[in-house]
Amino acid sequence: MKKAISVAVLSLLILALGYFANRSNLSGSEAANPAASSTEKLVLTGSSTVAPLAAEIGKRFESRHPKVRIDVQTGGSSRGVNDARSGLADIGMASRALKPDEAELRGFTIALDGISIILNAANPLTTLDKQQIIDIFTGNITNWNELGGHDAPITVVNKAEGRSTLELFLHYFDLKNTDIKAQVVIGDNQQGIKTVAGNPDAIGYVSVGAAEYEAGHAVAIKLLPLDGIEASVENVRNSRFPLSRPLNLVTKTEPGGVAKAFIDFAGSAEVNDLIEAQYFVPVAH
Amino acid sequence: MTLSKRNILSLSLTDKRLARLLGGCALLAALVVVLILGFLLGESWPVLHHAPLTHFFTDASWHPTQHLYNVMPMLTATLLSSLGALLLAGPLGIASGLFMHYYAPPRLAGVYRRLIELLAGIPSVVYGFWGLVTLAPLVGRLHPPGVSLLTAILVLALMVLPTVALIADAALAAIPAAYLRGAAALGLSRWGMIAGVALPAARTGLVSGLLLATGRALGETMAVLMVAGNAVQQPHSLFDSVRTLTANIALEMAYAMGDHRAALFVSGLALMLLVLILVGMADVFQRKATYA
Numbered sequence: 303m304k305k306a307i308s309v310a311v312l313s314l315l316i317l318a319l320g321y322f323a324n325r326s327n328l329s330g331s332e333a334a335n336p337a338a339s340s341t342e343k344l345v346l347t348g349s350s351t352v353a354p355l356a357a358e359i360g361k362r363f364e365s366r367h368p369k370v371r372i373d374v375q376t377g378g379s380s381r382g383v384n385d386a387r388s389g390l391a392d393i394g395m396a397s398r399a400l401k402p403d404e405a406e407l408r409g410f411t412i413a414l415d416g417i418s419i420i421l422n423a424a425n426p427l428t429t430l431d432k433q434q435i436i437d438i439f440t441g442n443i444t445n446w447n448e449l450g451g452h453d454a455p456i457t458v459v460n461k462a463e464g465r466s467t468l469e470l471f472l473h474y475f476d477l478k479n480t481d482i483k484a485q486v487v488i489g490d491n492q493q494g495i496k497t498v499a500g501n502p503d504a505i506g507y508v509s510v511g512a513a514e515y516e517a518g519h520a521v522a523i524k525l526l527p528l529d530g531i532e533a534s535v536e537n538v539r540n541s542r543f544p545l546s547r548p549l550n551l552v553t554k555t556e557p558g559g560v561a562k563a564f565i566d567f568a569g570s571a572e573v574n575d576l577i578e579a580q581y582f583v584p585v586a587h
Numbered sequence: 588m589t590l591s592k593r594n595i596l597s598l599s600l601t602d603k604r605l606a607r608l609l610g611g612c613a614l615l616a617a618l619v620v621v622l623i624l625g626f627l628l629g630e631s632w633p634v635l636h637h638a639p640l641t642h643f644f645t646d647a648s649w650h651p652t653q654h655l656y657n658v659m660p661m662l663t664a665t666l667l668s669s670l671g672a673l674l675l676a677g678p679l680g681i682a683s684g685l686f687m688h689y690y691a692p693p694r695l696a697g698v699y700r701r702l703i704e705l706l707a708g709i710p711s712v713v714y715g716f717w718g719l720v721t722l723a724p725l726v727g728r729l730h731p732p733g734v735s736l737l738t739a740i741l742v743l744a745l746m747v748l749p750t751v752a753l754i755a756d757a758a759l760a761a762i763p764a765a766y767l768r769g770a771a772a773l774g775l776s777r778w779g780m781i782a783g784v785a786l787p788a789a790r791t792g793l794v795s796g797l798l799l800a801t802g803r804a805l806g807e808t809m810a811v812l813m814v815a816g817n818a819v820q821q822p823h824s825l826f827d828s829v830r831t832l833t834a835n836i837a838l839e840m841a842y843a844m845g846d847h848r849a850a851l852f853v854s855g856l857a858l859m860l861l862v863l864i865l866v867g868m869a870d871v872f873q874r875k876a877t878y879a
Binding site: 350376377378380381384454455457460462463464465478479480484485486487488489493496497500501503504 | 648650651652653655719720723724727731732733734812813816817818819828830837838839841842843844847
């Protein structure tokens, strides 16, 4: 009896091993030969800012081209650019303009996004100039009363290393991340908005689209104007707002076939409603 | 060990086969740990082989994109937040175990046990979210910015409390009834019975509950990420913002490339070594306690 059980256990183990070995064989051959399957697959990786938009555009694209599958993965703009360059992805997504050392890649702007400085709604200040913002983020000004506000220490909310929002912010204010004296470091826009909404003395920066939406839905934050220009979706669209960024699709070479069809579709007026639904700003057509 | 034949002096063929099979399974389980260590070392290698190990302890700060890799503040934060959570949840958890067994009426004890089990089942991200929108502003009223070492300790304590309480409950339930009857027959007071008989008899179970709780506190990521503030600095008070090793990995991994990515694996390696040291210490402590 015992012997029978151990034999049964052993044969089960062998069966399981064989099954898994078989599976990995199968997936290996599929990966090596994508053209063998009848559907075509387009892999997009990169910026978590662009990814939700790309996924929505991908759904609409799939419904019009039933034989195409769009696979969207996040991992940041740097990953998007790297994957496009190395060929790991068909199309990379980057929430920034291409850098000079990325000039060999092709970029296609599908939408615009702006970064807004946000304060808690209870903060009496309504405007800060560029130098004041720099002084706050570098720790030269540590109390709101130095700027005419309440007597309360300032809570500086910064973004985690590697995020494109951080890069754009540092680039615009000409700072290095080592210069910034932050009390709170956050990951995504939502965490930033929740942190500033929950702390009357906090200052942070997030996407204009996300901030405008939350501020319009009774979340206790307010958007600060920059250089006298109001932080709004409208001003990002007409390129007046200085702290804004393009959302790009990136390819290694001039795209062809399905990739070209997808990029053309993503840049067309047919997806404007999807772009606006994510609080981004469509490019002028 | 129960053997499968009557002559117990030598193993039967079946026993030998079974022993080989079980030995193989045990080897696989042990191999996983070795593989994880090897993987961590392999992934950290790109930065370890051109930057000496001292970088990770003596650099000015943690700014991996500018090649500054000091992980010490995060190591301190990880240790302090777990220690704090354990100091709060340990006594509370053991006390609630004692309450369930020796003080509460049976029906109340049953309801209370269900509540604690429910507490154990709440996902950590829910604790984190609650900590961010409710607890952090409350702590912020005491001393800004609100997201701080203290908030992290409170949320972690709440999270590991059910672990300590449920294991204490199980350990107390496993005490042979004869011990307690003996204590009662000697005329000990209820507290005298708990302090003199129940706690010493359940000691091993209580310690392993505390160990499990420490493991959970050290490894907790999402909740801490949301409430600790994540500024990389040595904390000077409970109200300072801190970043733990796990939060560091979760916060930066998705966006890390090259040396930055490898440096994050080094912080993973540091966490693994920390856990190894703790487990080793607990082992030594338990051996001493058992044979003293």
